Amino acid sequence: MSFLDYFRSKKTTSANVAKERLQIIVAHERGQRDQPDYLPELQQELLAVIRKYVQIDDDMVQVEVDRNDSCSVLELNVTLPEHSHSH
Numbered sequence: 001m002s003f004l005d006y007f008r009s010k011k012t013t014s015a016n017v018a019k020e021r022l023q024i025i026v027a028h029e030r031g032q033r034d035q036p037d038y039l040p041e042l043q044q045e046l047l048a049v050i051r052k053y054v055q056i057d058d059d060m061v062q063v064e065v066d067r068n069d070s071c072s073v074l075e076l077n078v079t080l081p082e083h084s085h086s087h
Contacts, residue, residue, distance in 0.1 A: 020082075021077060026075075029071050039074045062078075
């Protein structure tokens with residue numbers, strides 16, 4: 001699966017969801033299978049950056065990680081609070 005195939009295969013979210021969401025997708029196309037997996041650490045750092053701007057709880061974050069031989073994809077879906085304030 002390539003990076004673009006991942007997007008083509010994703011199901012669209014329901015149009016009637018009223019919550020505001022932030023979605024971050026990071027795709028890493030690897031040339032070799034045995035490269036180090038930095039996606040878990042990247043996930044924690046991305047959440048730390050988001051928390052600098054928006055107050056979110058862990059239950060507001062949905063994380064998916066898909067891996068195959070040539071591609072790793074980290075997807076973060078964050079449900080934003082109704083009244084999010086920038087710092």
